[in-house]
Amino acid sequence: MIPSFPFLKRQSVENTSKVFIPSRRDFLKIGSLAGGGLLLGVSFQCTSKDQSQTFSPNVYLSITPDNTVTIIAHRSEMGQGIRTSLPMIVADEMGADWSQVKVVQAEGDESKYGNQNTDGSFSVRMFYEPMRKAGATARHLLIKAAAQEWDVDASTCTAENSTITHSESGKSLTFGELASAAQQLELPDQDTLELKDFSAYKLVGKDTPIIDLKDFVTGKAVFGADVNLPGMKVAVIQRTPVVGATITEYKADAALAIPGVQQVVKINGSGNPPGLNKALEGLAVIADHTWAAIKGREVLDITWNLGDNASYDSKSQLESMKQSTLEEGMVRREKGDFNQARQGAAQVIDRTYEAPFYAHGTIEPPAAIAQFKDGKMEVWAPTQHPQWARDSVAEACGLSADDVRVNVTLLGGGFGRKSKPDYVVEAALLAKETGIPIRVQWTREDDLHHDFFHSHSLQRIRATIDSNKNLTGWNHHTVFPAIGATSDANELHPSDGELGLGCIDFPYEVPHIRIETHESKAHTRIGWLRSVSNIQHAFATCCMMDEVAEAVGKDPVQFALDMLADDKKLDFSGEIKGDFGNYGESLEDFPWETARLKNVINKVAQESGWGKTLPAGSAMGFAVHKSFLTYVACVVELTRDSSGKIIIPVVHYAVDCGIAVNTDRVRSQFEGGAIFGTSLANSSAITLKEGKVEQNNFDGYQLVRMPQSPKKINVHIIESSRKPTGVGEPPVPPLAPALANAYYKLTGSRVYALPFEL
Amino acid sequence: MATYSLTINGKQQQVEATEDMPLLWVLRDLLDMKGTKFGCGQALCGACTVLLGDSAVRSCTLPISAVGEDSVTTIEGLSENGDHPLQKAWIEHIVPQCGYCQTGQIMNAAALLNSNPKPSEEEIEQAMAGNLCRCGTYNRIKEAILTAAK
Ligand code: FES
Numbered sequence: 001m002i003p004s005f006p007f008l009k010r011q012s013v014e015n016t017s018k019v020f021i022p023s024r025r026d027f028l029k030i031g032s033l034a035g036g037g038l039l040l041g042v043s044f045q046c047t048s049k050d051q052s053q054t055f056s057p058n059v060y061l062s063i064t065p066d067n068t069v070t071i072i073a074h075r076s077e078m079g080q081g082i083r084t085s086l087p088m089i090v091a092d093e094m095g096a097d098w099s100q101v102k103v104v105q106a107e108g109d110e111s112k113y114g115n116q117n118t119d120g121s122f123s124v125r126m127f128y129e130p131m132r133k134a135g136a137t138a139r140h141l142l143i144k145a146a147a148q149e150w151d152v153d154a155s156t157c158t159a160e161n162s163t164i165t166h167s168e169s170g171k172s173l174t175f176g177e178l179a180s181a182a183q184q185l186e187l188p189d190q191d192t193l194e195l196k197d198f199s200a201y202k203l204v205g206k207d208t209p210i211i212d213l214k215d216f217v218t219g220k221a222v223f224g225a226d227v228n229l230p231g232m233k234v235a236v237i238q239r240t241p242v243v244g245a246t247i248t249e250y251k252a253d254a255a256l257a258i259p260g261v262q263q264v265v266k267i268n269g270s271g272n273p274p275g276l277n278k279a280l281e282g283l284a285v286i287a288d289h290t291w292a293a294i295k296g297r298e299v300l301d302i303t304w305n306l307g308d309n310a311s312y313d314s315k316s317q318l319e320s321m322k323q324s325t326l327e328e329g330m331v332r333r334e335k336g337d338f339n340q341a342r343q344g345a346a347q348v349i350d351r352t353y354e355a356p357f358y359a360h361g362t363i364e365p366p367a368a369i370a371q372f373k374d375g376k377m378e379v380w381a382p383t384q385h386p387q388w389a390r391d392s393v394a395e396a397c398g399l400s401a402d403d404v405r406v407n408v409t410l411l412g413g414g415f416g417r418k419s420k421p422d423y424v425v426e427a428a429l430l431a432k433e434t435g436i437p438i439r440v441q442w443t444r445e446d447d448l449h450h451d452f453f454h455s456h457s458l459q460r461i462r463a464t465i466d467s468n469k470n471l472t473g474w475n476h477h478t479v480f481p482a483i484g485a486t487s488d489a490n491e492l493h494p495s496d497g498e499l500g501l502g503c504i505d506f507p508y509e510v511p512h513i514r515i516e517t518h519e520s521k522a523h524t525r526i527g528w529l530r531s532v533s534n535i536q537h538a539f540a541t542c543c544m545m546d547e548v549a550e551a552v553g554k555d556p557v558q559f560a561l562d563m564l565a566d567d568k569k570l571d572f573s574g575e576i577k578g579d580f581g582n583y584g585e586s587l588e589d590f591p592w593e594t595a596r597l598k599n600v601i602n603k604v605a606q607e608s609g610w611g612k613t614l615p616a617g618s619a620m621g622f623a624v625h626k627s628f629l630t631y632v633a634c635v636v637e638l639t640r641d642s643s644g645k646i647i648i649p650v651v652h653y654a655v656d657c658g659i660a661v662n663t664d665r666v667r668s669q670f671e672g673g674a675i676f677g678t679s680l681a682n683s684s685a686i687t688l689k690e691g692k693v694e695q696n697n698f699d700g701y702q703l704v705r706m707p708q709s710p711k712k713i714n715v716h717i718i719e720s721s722r723k724p725t726g727v728g729e730p731p732v733p734p735l736a737p738a739l740a741n742a743y744y745k746l747t748g749s750r751v752y753a754l755p756f757e758l
Numbered sequence: 759m760a761t762y763s764l765t766i767n768g769k770q771q772q773v774e775a776t777e778d779m780p781l782l783w784v785l786r787d788l789l790d791m792k793g794t795k796f797g798c799g800q801a802l803c804g805a806c807t808v809l810l811g812d813s814a815v816r817s818c819t820l821p822i823s824a825v826g827e828d829s830v831t832t833i834e835g836l837s838e839n840g841d842h843p844l845q846k847a848w849i850e851h852i853v854p855q856c857g858y859c860q861t862g863q864i865m866n867a868a869a870l871l872n873s874n875p876k877p878s879e880e881e882i883e884q885a886m887a888g889n890l891c892r893c894g895t896y897n898r899i900k901e902a903i904l905t906a907a908k
């Protein structure tokens with residue numbers, strides 16, 4: 001496979017939406033290529049309901065006479081391997097020679113590619129079937145073209161290594177040789193189209209190396225800040241120290257005196273609330289190179305009107321959030337009557353769990369390049385959501401979206417940060433204002449001060465136990481500033497969506513359940529971070545389950561299995577007050593199955609040797625948590641090394657993500673997720689005082705390093721033929737509670753606040 | 759502004775810069791060599807690691823005036839065809855995820871093997887502790903270094 005980014009050659013992906021001849025089928029269309037060959041357009045959103053709609057394919061697949069198969073990757077690559085996994089499915093189903101497949105990165109264009117937002121662990125889930133069908137269609141056409149050529153029965157021909165072979169006669173033709181003939185044929189019926197059996201796949205379900213591998217290890221891979229335009233200048237921006245602050249006055253003379261500094265330009269910010277896709281107020285120093293811009297910024301003299309958030313203190317907010325959970329909140333799920341459970345209880349365990357603000361800390365800080373020419377804006381950016389970037393740039397610059405073009409580079413990590421296009425908007429505003437191509441470069445300090453943080457949170461759980469040692473009642477209060485509050489100050493409670501992430505879908509069979517939320521305000525920008533509110537919800541829920549297991553005298557693994565009771569499909573009907581999101585999928589397509597959760601629990605227990613006698617100074621902890629439709633159980637082992645320091649020798653995961661499309665990338669996501677989770681559990685925290693973030697760089701905001709990381713991460717993938725589900729986020733939530741539960745076993749101290757030091 | 763003469767990947771280069779400009783920005787902005795990455799600017803993440811002579815340095819905090827006579831090796835110059843034993847091992851173990859930190863990781867590992875051709879796991883952990891990877895590829899990095907050291 002050959003990776004390709006069209007913008008590097010300054011050429012556009014062929015405007016293929018024009019070349020499709022109308023036909024009755026809306027899912028797939030055949031088109032023709034200028035130089036001969038076959039072009040297939042695949043549309044995901046069209047159904048055959050509306051025949052009048054113009055066909056707008058999301059993905060293109062072409063075969064040219066030189067036997068190159070080209071597949072467009074319409075999702076952003078940020079380490080999850082999606083640029084490999086989706087094209088791989090098409091190629092495998094076709095029988096293409098993977099080494100002859102070219103993967104081209106798509107620009108951000110909704111009319112061409114549909115929604116390209118790469119978030120929520122859904123790329124493979126959503127596109128597995130359509131990709132297979134596209135590949136199968138191409139294979140079918142090529143085989144038919146060959147069969148006609150040789151006058152043989154199509155069923156006697158096979159497709160492999162980009163070649164169609166007729167084994168009886170030994171005849172063969174390459175895909176390239178057949179492409180133009182295949183283009184003349186009618187599309188096969190999509191409903192009766194035969195797909196390959198899973199066992200016939202050569203790439204899918206196997207360890208397939210990612211396509212950008214060689215570029216990564218030779219330094220040739222192009223990330224956001226690596227794009228270079230002729231005449232480009234670099235902007236470093238002094239942004240508002242407190243969200244909502246404005247500039248009342250500034251002096252730029254000292255900055256302009258720095259060699260290389262060209263201009264100082266003010267950016268008008270969005271004020272309060274700051275919004276999810278807007279620039280913050282700031283002063284941009286534009287210079288010939290990054291260093292001059294950084295030096296220039298140091299000597300800016302700005303007077304700020306700090307505004308309402310200048311008195312904000314995150315610590316005292318947590319304190320008042322804690323107070324609020326002592327009151328009655330807004331009930332979001334109710335089953336039975338918790339008060340009744342409490343009155344009849346022999347024991348009530350009442351605990352609060354605290355988790356801090358987290359920053360994304362992608363090693364590539366945000367950067368974006370913009371050029372404004374002849375009324376048109378072109379940007380290059382490491383963005384998870386190119387269309388939102390496009391629309392936000394258009395809105396901020398007063399342009400129509402048609403006049404904005406977004407080229408997607410590789411992302412040096414995303415984790416949700418690079419869905420928000422604020423940095424792209426900044427580059428566009430400055431390019432428009434100055435008329436010169438601009439790269440906006442965020443420093444690490446900028447990144448940590450002005451992130452869209454994962455919200456800090458406070459949870460209180462009360463569990464009631466009766467005299468027969470049964471868990472009878474579960475009352476979970478959760479309070480945290482909502483993501484929605486970043487654009488709407490009236491959003492005071494966590495949304496249904498945020499509760500759907502591991503809180504409201506408490507799966508255990510407890511007769512009395514009440515889940516409540518409380519009000520809190522956002523005083524900084526809140527966003528989503530890898531697995532979102534599953535982080536705090538899994539932490540509190542899994543730690544409390546461990547504590548209850550101990551109180552009822554059961555092993556925590558056995559207790560979880562017992563509490564899941566009989567195999568069933570959960571729908572929480574009549575109990576949940578709002579929408580149960582199910583990650584945007586229907587419960588028919590993706591049911592909540594307790595059997596699958598039990599299965600991963602059993603698997604992780606077996607693989608980790610749960611229950612075996614450990615040497616003195618070692619302990620294991622367990623947690624189980626379903627998120628993004630993927631079932632995950634986790635066991636963390638802790639040991640004291642010879643110096644008495646606690647280390648993590650091994651983490652075990654059992655995962656049921658349906659079909660594992662690229663097993664290597666499933667494992668790598670879990671390995672990375674374990675380490676990401678270890679940072680959340682042990683190292684990282686953002687705090688704000690007087691409205692300002694207190695951490696400046698990776699000294700204040702710590703991420704785990706190699707010596708503190710789990711030494712081994714064993715990922716046990718359940719073999720499954722079910723629909724594939726996400727793997728980017730699901731490893732994160734159960735890590736912190738499994739670690740906390742192991743820590744308790746080892747030290748006798750329960751963990752109620754993140755991060756905690758080992 | 760002064761003119762500096764540097765040897766980078768075996769090639770003599772003249773650059774004009776202020777004396778405090780870090781080597782990182784000289785490479786990236788003045789010489790258009792983009793394989794060396796910016797992560798923190800404070801010698802805290804290792805993304806910008808290059809070799810000065812045989813040792814690893816954080817180019818983000820090394821002013822051009824302090825480079826001196828020693829030759830600089832960046833990822834672009836580590837091997838002719840991307841076939842340094844570390845690069846091969848990196849491919850064998852499919853180490854990278856997003857890839858951003860990886861050039862710095864490889865350069866740091868190269869310095870480690872220069873001074874210690876057969877490092878133990880623990881020596882690897884200590885030597886690589888200055889290089890952050892947010893994607894969490896540490897264990898594969900460790901395996902790849904062990905493979906390359908064979
Ligand atoms: S950029 Fe130099 S160590 Fe982080």
Ligand code: FES
Pocket residue numbers: 079363412413854855856857858859860890891892893894895
């Ligand atoms: S591979 Fe993404 S930061 Fe290391």
